[in-house]
Amino acid sequence: MRALTYQGPFRVRVEDKPDPIIEHPQDVILRVTRSAICGSDLHLLHGMVPDTRVGHTFGHEFTGEVVELGSEVTQLRKGDRVVVPFNISCGGCFYCQRGLTALCENSNPESDIACGVYGYSHTTGGYDGAQAEYVRVPFADVGPMKIPDGMDDEEALFLGDILPTGYMGAEMGEIKGGESVVVFGAGPVGLFAMRSAWLMGARRVVAVDCVKYRLDFAERYAKVETLDFREVDDVVLFLKDLFDGRGPDVCIDAVGMEASGSRAQRMLGLGLKLQAGAPTVLTWCIEAVRKGGNVSIVGVYGPPWNLMPIGTAMNKGLTLRMNQCNVRRYMPHLMGHIRDGLIDTKGIITHRFPLEQATEAYHLFANKQDGCVKCVLTPQ
Amino acid sequence: MQHTPIPGAAADLDFASRPGVPMEHSPQPLPGARVPILPQRSDVLVFKHVGRARFPPVFGTAQPPRGLSGLLRKQAYRFPDHLARHWLTLMFADRVDVWEHRLRGGLSWGLPVLGVLSLSAWGLRKLTTR
Secondary structure, eight states, X not given: OEEEEEEETTEEEEEEOOOOOOOSTTOEEEEEEEEEEOHHHHHHXXXXXXXXXXXXXXXXXXXXXXXXXXXXXXXXXXXXXXXEOSEEOOSSSTTGXXXXXXXXXXXXXXXXXXXXXXXXXXXXXXXXXXXXXXXEESSTTTSOEEOOTTOOHHHHHGGGTHHHHHHHHHHHTTOOSSOEEEEEOOSHHHHHHHHHHHHTTOSEEEEEESOHHHHHHHHHHSOOEEEEGGGSSOHHHHHHHHTTTTOOSXXXXXXXXXXXXXXXXXXXIIISOSSSSBOHHHHHHHHHSOTTOEEEEOSOOOSSOOOOOHHHHHHTTOEEEEOSOOHHHHHHHHHHHHHTTSOOSGGGOOEEEEGGGHHHHHHHHHTTOTTOSOEEEEOO | OOOOOOTTTTTTOSGGGOTTSSSSOOOOXXXXXXXXXXXXXXXXXXXXXXXOSSOOSOOOOSSOOOHHHHHHHHHHXXXXXXXXXXXXXXXXXXXXXXXXXXXXXXXXXXHHHHHHHHHHHHHHHHHHHO
């Protein structure tokens, strides 16, 4: 089959590799119909995720059609169209039984910090991803969700990652109604976090970023106020002033480890690799949020450590909540919101590329060119 | 300026309508879960970090470790993942992996070119020493 493969930092290419096979009785093989490029794929591309091996295929947000079934699979049939959570979760372990499917202990031998994830290095289990023509899907009776007739694949695609991740970001902010919410990062996850904050009853939502077209997009798509942090002297002081001198009730970090905004953090994390990326946004969240407020982290950070002001968080009495999204438990609820027209998922897709042009798609997405918000690959 | 929120605003105001509240629900298997899980069989070398008591029943087999980077990775997985040396050794192995692949790729055209050049030099020397 044809698949995108990692060739080293900043280098990917599409090449031939063997088709995936059924390796466990609970597996299915999918013919991939849509596969998105996620912002977190850029951390892999940039060589930020440990144990990313040459030849690895990225892609953890995808839809597909079932073409082959393991002997124990009972809920799916050949030809079913499904959307798949990025977490590989067994459904029956200590964590899955409590709804924490992102912490499943039956899918990743290589690390204790996360469960198995498609196409996200050997730190998350060494599963090839779906930026390919075919993909192996373990625990097929637990994770994948059938796409209803009448709904096209692109409408359902983001149920696999960014929509539940954005929603969970807002949910972890514990919005009770009437709160002020600041979302750092106007990328796809940030956009869905903004929409979700409104759904949960926020009074005021502000998007912070430094990419002008993305802020304009957020203003149109999520109906939020916007702030380009490069246009203010001190983003923390500006946000405190904006919200009665105290700061917002909730800050959501939808950026993660490759944030702009601090040369020192970028030099230490991205240049010298003395910490795992640049936690600039996390620092801003902790400094800007009001005392007793909530900081929700859905931007991806990695091991082993980061410089962040934990003393400030402690003394301000903050609630910090974070996790990879437990995707499966959000899918039915958010599928309902899509069908009811509360969330226009396809509205964030700005670019579509055939799989053969995946390298160009990565280049465009990584460099934020041509007004790119979300790239979708069409392998078939 | 404040904006008018989206249609459906506050539709999920009630915590009971939010799928992730409470964060941990009372234990129950998810629909489709099958216990016990049959162990996956594979000849591929897959590392287990030392913090795990047992090997999980399902795992990925993409890109088995090989070469010098494989040896480095094997060493890295001897350290538990709460120690920085585990991650730093893996990051180093990743860079070695890239160079190994570049060298291997280079050999596929470099060796024939070297052969042709050597033969040409040998032939030239033969001609000029006659």
